[in-house]
Amino acid sequence: MKKIEVCQSPELIHLYDLKGKIVVVVDILRATSTMTVALAQGIKGIIPVSTVEECKVYQEKGYLTAAERNGSKVEGFDLGNSPFGFLENDFSGNVLVMTTTNGTKAISLSSEAEEIVIGAFLNLTAVANYLKEKNKDVLIFCAGWKGHTNIEDTLFAGALIDMLSDHFMVDYDMSMIARHLYASAKGDLLGFVSDSSYCMRMETKGLKKDIAYCLQIDKFTNVPKLIEGKIKNLAAQPKNTSYKHI
Amino acid sequence: MKKIEVCQSPELIHLYDLKGKIVVVVDILRATSTMTVALAQGIKGIIPVSTVEECKVYQEKGYLTAAERNGSKVEGFDLGNSPFGFLENDFSGNVLVMTTTNGTKAISLSSEAEEIVIGAFLNLTAVANYLKEKNKDVLIFCAGWKGHTNIEDTLFAGALIDMLSDHFMVDYDMSMIARHLYASAKGDLLGFVSDSSYCMRMETKGLKKDIAYCLQIDKFTNVPKLIEGKIKNLAAQPKNTSYKHI
Numbered sequence: 001m002k003k004i005e006v007c008q009s010p011e012l013i014h015l016y017d018l019k020g021k022i023v024v025v026v027d028i029l030r031a032t033s034t035m036t037v038a039l040a041q042g043i044k045g046i047i048p049v050s051t052v053e054e055c056k057v058y059q060e061k062g063y064l065t066a067a068e069r070n071g072s073k074v075e076g077f078d079l080g081n082s083p084f085g086f087l088e089n090d091f092s093g094n095v096l097v098m099t100t101t102n103g104t105k106a107i108s109l110s111s112e113a114e115e116i117v118i119g120a121f122l123n124l125t126a127v128a129n130y131l132k133e134k135n136k137d138v139l140i141f142c143a144g145w146k147g148h149t150n151i152e153d154t155l156f157a158g159a160l161i162d163m164l165s166d167h168f169m170v171d172y173d174m175s176m177i178a179r180h181l182y183a184s185a186k187g188d189l190l191g192f193v194s195d196s197s198y199c200m201r202m203e204t205k206g207l208k209k210d211i212a213y214c215l216q217i218d219k220f221t222n223v224p225k226l227i228e229g230k231i232k233n234l235a236a237q238p239k240n241t242s243y244k245h246i
Numbered sequence: 247m248k249k250i251e252v253c254q255s256p257e258l259i260h261l262y263d264l265k266g267k268i269v270v271v272v273d274i275l276r277a278t279s280t281m282t283v284a285l286a287q288g289i290k291g292i293i294p295v296s297t298v299e300e301c302k303v304y305q306e307k308g309y310l311t312a313a314e315r316n317g318s319k320v321e322g323f324d325l326g327n328s329p330f331g332f333l334e335n336d337f338s339g340n341v342l343v344m345t346t347t348n349g350t351k352a353i354s355l356s357s358e359a360e361e362i363v364i365g366a367f368l369n370l371t372a373v374a375n376y377l378k379e380k381n382k383d384v385l386i387f388c389a390g391w392k393g394h395t396n397i398e399d400t401l402f403a404g405a406l407i408d409m410l411s412d413h414f415m416v417d418y419d420m421s422m423i424a425r426h427l428y429a430s431a432k433g434d435l436l437g438f439v440s441d442s443s444y445c446m447r448m449e450t451k452g453l454k455k456d457i458a459y460c461l462q463i464d465k466f467t468n469v470p471k472l473i474e475g476k477i478k479n480l481a482a483q484p485k486n487t488s489y490k491h492i
Contacts, residue, residue: 008395012257015393147261149254149395151419173397173442177427184426196419 004168023113027143028152031103033214037083042092045230058097102143118224128163158182250414269359273389274398277349279366279460283329288338291476294350304343348389364470374409404428
């Protein structure tokens with residue numbers, strides 16, 4: 001039986017051997033939720049970059065850019081880190097270059113993995129089905145908040161483990177903690193998450209609508225995957241039995 | 247209002263500013279539980295050391311020594327890391343030199359703190375009362391397991407936060423996660439912890455009795471504190487209104 005485990009912070013990723021594993025990068029508020037929405041809405045590919053400076057270089061070459069630090073859009077870029085940027089505008093056909101406080105860092109730290117996919121509540125079942133089908137060891141890599149564990153990424157880890165516990169061996173205590181947390185919260189994710197420190201920070205920035213949006217389960221069925229430096233959709237075929245690159 | 251927060255792994259301690267804080271070091275299975283028992287049973291002081299080699303040097307000088315690695319007693323030393331070592335033998339009056347896989351490392355990483363105290367379920371209320379009285383910022387520092395979060399230390403953090411939430415501001419999501427976990431587990435700590443990866447490892451080493459012992463709440467009222475390199479008891483005075491060094 002393959003195993004599934006959780007890394008709750010980029011500061012702990014060195015404890016895990018990523019080779020041969022599928023890493024599911026998670027930054028529910030909001031990088032991986034927004035990536036899922038952007039690709040579902042027709043963005044052709046996302047180039048994740050670690051720094052604002054790299055993002056600027058791409059902008060000067062004419063790319064569509066999104067940059068966020070500390071929960072706010074970085075001035076001078078086309079977009080920040082809100083799913084509504086892609087719901088309220090039509091950017092279909094564009095390649096997006098994106099940098100965020102925690103999410104894009106987690107992606108760049110996953111380079112040794114066999115595959116890197118993007119997880120969110122918005123595509124939870126699609127990701128779970130993909131992992132079942134591939135049947136490889138899985139590491140759920142929570143982006144967290146500046147090295148700290150956060151509730152929303154931990155809840156996602158718990159939800160995904162819950163869906164996969166019959167198919168994978170659940171390893172390490174953090175996986176069990178995540179699963180217990182999700183069991184406590186699943187009746188009211190939004191109410192549960194609203195007490196978290198980050199949500200309180202985000203609400204003061206007027207991002208309550210984003211939080212509510214990103215906690216919805218299965219609005220989309222796309223599975224974003226990093227392919228040669230770009231995050232692209234894998235398309236589910238009928239009955240979710242296999243996947244191909246779009 | 248002073249604040250209380252949780253660091254769940256020695257690998258994350260650099261994220262916290264320890265200055266001016268009371269750090270409560272926790273390694274439920276078993277270092278801080280055993281330290282609490284040892285001091286309650288008359289050990290005069292405990293010198294925590296990071297390496298087996300340092301422990302050996304003290305042994306050659308005639309000290310009573312305890313050394314554990316990976317859940318087992320290190321051959322050649324007087325004791326391992328079991329509370330029963332101090333319950334079934336009388337070592338009162340001795341100074342103990344101790345090294346363990348995770349617990350003593352967490353103590354040595356806390357050196358910048360204003361105070362370092364030792365927490366366990368066995369002295370939970372005594373530690374909570376001490377923290378209330380001192381009224382300083384508190385960091386609960388979970389020793390974890392080789393860098394990973396573990397369930398039993400997280401549960402202790404949750405229990406302590408639960409007792410102190412009217413007196414302290416609870417900071418960061420991990421504190422909330424710990425508190426939720428404790429709420430799920432408190433009716434049956436042993437049953438809850440028995441599924442954890444470490445417990446399963448320990449049970450194969452015949453340490454089930456130790457696990458059950460270390461999950462008992464308030465068997466003792468001593469508060470061990472690091473004073474000039476030695477962990478010693480603080481004695482509670484009547485009504486728990488103030489503390490003095492024994």
